[in-house]
Amino acid sequence: MNDMTFHAETRAPIPQSTAVICSRCVARNACLPSGIGTLDILRLDKLVGYRRRLARDEVLFRKDQPFAMIYAVRFGHLKSSRPDHRGHPHVTGFYMAGELLGLDAIYAGRHACTTVALEDSEVCEIPYSRFQESMHESLPLMQRFHAALSHEIVREQNALLHADMSGAERLATLLLDLSARYAERGYSGRRFRLRMSRADMGNYLGLTIESISRLLGRFRDEHWIALDKREIELLDPGRLEALLSAAPGEPGVSHEEE
Amino acid sequence: MNDMTFHAETRAPIPQSTAVICSRCVARNACLPSGIGTLDILRLDKLVGYRRRLARDEVLFRKDQPFAMIYAVRFGHLKSSRPDHRGHPHVTGFYMAGELLGLDAIYAGRHACTTVALEDSEVCEIPYSRFQESMHESLPLMQRFHAALSHEIVREQNALLHADMSGAERLATLLLDLSARYAERGYSGRRFRLRMSRADMGNYLGLTIESISRLLGRFRDEHWIALDKREIELLDPGRLEALLSAAPGEPGVSHEEE
DNA sequence: CGCTTACTTGAGAGACTTCAAGAGTTGTGG
DNA sequence: CCACAACTCTTGAAGTCTCTCAAGTAAGCG
Structure with a gap:
């Protein structure tokens, strides 16, 4: 449960940059090194010379900032948000170890969202121009x-x-998505900690904080989950999946087509 | 209004493949050739040797089909859909001239959605493996x-x-999005034809067909739009935008941040 | 230990859906 | 070329779900 927790004694001044080696990174299987050859991983090593620590609530990049780097999460969790049509921030995603940040900035040359820890x-930190050069040299890396x-x-x-x-x-989808992503990374997909607030969950899912609270309460009462603050255990993942596959009166058959 | 209309006398047997020249394509400014040099456009020409005609309702590719090509729309309109958790198809997007199809298939090597005209x-048709080679040779193309x-x-x-x-x-967003995309392509952003059914619009926006019908009726009654079947004219785009920027009692200020 | 923040819980209001029916279009075959 | 059938769209009424407003409780932080 305390898997991915990181203890920082200080929160303000944090060492900024240290060298890094992809081939030994705990996140390598979920990150760019996954599925490419040793030679190309070495190429990445040279490219990804630096890492950056972020304290909780610290901003990695802001919307509209000029784009220069893409980022790969080493550990910890981040969220991205962008203003909706009303100008209110809307959470567009949660990110964990191995996942890439800043991809939506390539198009316009400016970040499309704000990302905080x-x-x-x-x-x-992966300087994008140098990364482009490397991709130009290495087809597998580009792929x-x-x-x-x-x-x-x-x-x-x-x-x-x-x-x-x-x-x-929606809530079941989020819980199962997080569960699957932890499982992919070798952590328990059954018990984990919700790193985001109820408000963030609601914002992401398009529900109010009250609805999230009530739904989590209902899931708990139904014994589908156990809940203690932000610690969650999926007692009956099957029922959560059943919520999604079968609608009231509908068989779960996958007939597509228009 | 009849801009992008294509008249096919026959609907079943249609000529399948003909040579094409990117530099003369009407969609070039919205498509891959946009912003790259003449040399690289020639490279595309050699790559994109063939085009494919589709009759209405014809399937371009199906979900889970092996991925081999990406596609660029020359003219006409297509929609993509994929089954939701209940197995019902959910429209994920509408595509028009110059837009690329099949990008979501690169990840898994199989198409993630079904796309029909x-x-x-x-x-x-752009063979992806050959396209990769070209990108490997040409940095601008890759970029x-x-x-x-x-x-x-x-x-x-x-x-x-x-x-x-x-x-x-939601509906206003869709109408304004379509309007902007037509304007980008040199067509009228004020008057255009809704190529998709009310059902597709509703499915895409997460609303029922009845809601779409009622909302369009309301927009018409408010004189924000004029409507005749699927022909639509945005009489007052400003009011549609106002719907989005200002919420009841909220100023339209763009304050982001968590 | 007190204040701020995060979360929970309740009651009423509003929005969209569902169910149902009817009108308008389109396409096809006689 | 018209008539019937199928499909698309519109409109109405009741029901359900989520939101809004409003307290109140619990936890974290100084």
């Missing part, structure tokens, strides 16, 4: 990056499916 | 492609902001 975290970009598109599409889901379904 | 349309991928991420994020919007706001 949900807890003390560390990210690798790996394209896959990462494509993956991000698919993830956004998944989030898009929330549109006509009920509150319970 | 909303009307008679034509797309360019252009990264921008396209990043753009797609931003677009998905925009759609994601729908989460806590009212039905009226």
Whole structure:
């Protein structure tokens, strides 16, 4: 449960940059090094010379800032948000070890969202222009990056499916998504800590904080989850999945087509 | 109004493949050739040797099909959809001239959505492996492609902001988005034809067909739009934008931050 | 230990959905 | 070329879900 926790005695002045080696990174299997050869990992090592520590609530980059770096999460958790049409911030995603940040900035040359640390975290800085040169030299590296970009598109599409889901379904989706991502990283997908506030969850899912609270309470009462503050245990993941697959009166058959 | 209309006498047997020249394509400014040099456009020409015609309702590719090509829309309109957690298809986007299709397939090597033509349309086929080789040779081409991928991420994020919007706001967003994309392409952003059914609009926005119908009716009654079947004219785009920027009792100031 | 922040819980209001029916379009075959 | 069938869209009424408003409790931080 206390897996990915990072204890910082100080919160303000934190060492800024230290050398890093991808091939030994705990996040390597979820990150750019995944699936590429030793030679290309060495290339990454030279590229990713520095990492950056962030205290909780510290901003990694702000919307509209000029784009220069992409970032890979080493440990900790971050959230991205961008103003909606009303100017209110809307959470667009949560990020954990191995995931890439800043990809949405390539298009316009400026960051499309603001990203802050949900807890003390560390990210690798990858200068984008040098990264481009490396990709130009290494086809596998380029392919790996394209896959990462494509993956991000698919993830956004998944989030898009929330549109006509009920509150319970949306919350179940988030819990199962987090669970799967922890499991992918070798952590428990059954017990984990919700790094974000109820407000962030609600904002991300398009629900109010009160609805989140009530839904979590309902899930707890149904014994689908156990809950203690932000510690959560999925007692019956199957029921959560069932929430999604079967609608009232509908079989869970996957018939697509328009 | 009849701008992008394509008349096909026959609907079943359609010529499948013809040579194409990017530098003369009407969609070039919205497509891959945009912003790259003449030399690289020639490179694209050699790459994009063939195009494919689609009759209305014809499937371009299906979810889970092996990924081999990306596609660029020459003319016409298409929609992508993927099954939601209930197995019902959910529209993930509408595509028009110059836009790229199939980007979400790079990650898994299989298409993540099913894409069909909303009307008679034509797309360019770009063999992905050969495209990769070209990008490996040409840095500008690679950069252009990264921008396209990043753009797609931003677009998905925009759609994601729908989460806590009212039905009226969602519909206004779609109408203004379509309007802007037509304007970008040199067509009227004020009068255009809705290529998709009310059902598709509702599905995309997470609303029922009845809600779409009622909302369009309300917009018409308020004289914000004129409507005749699927022909629409934005009589007062400012009011539609106002719907989005100012919430009941809220100034439209853009204060971000968590 | 007191204040701020995070979360929980309750009651009423509003928005969208669901169910149901009807009108308008489009396409096809006689 | 018209008539019927299928499909798309519109409109109405009741129901449900989530939001809004309002306290109140618990936890974290100085």
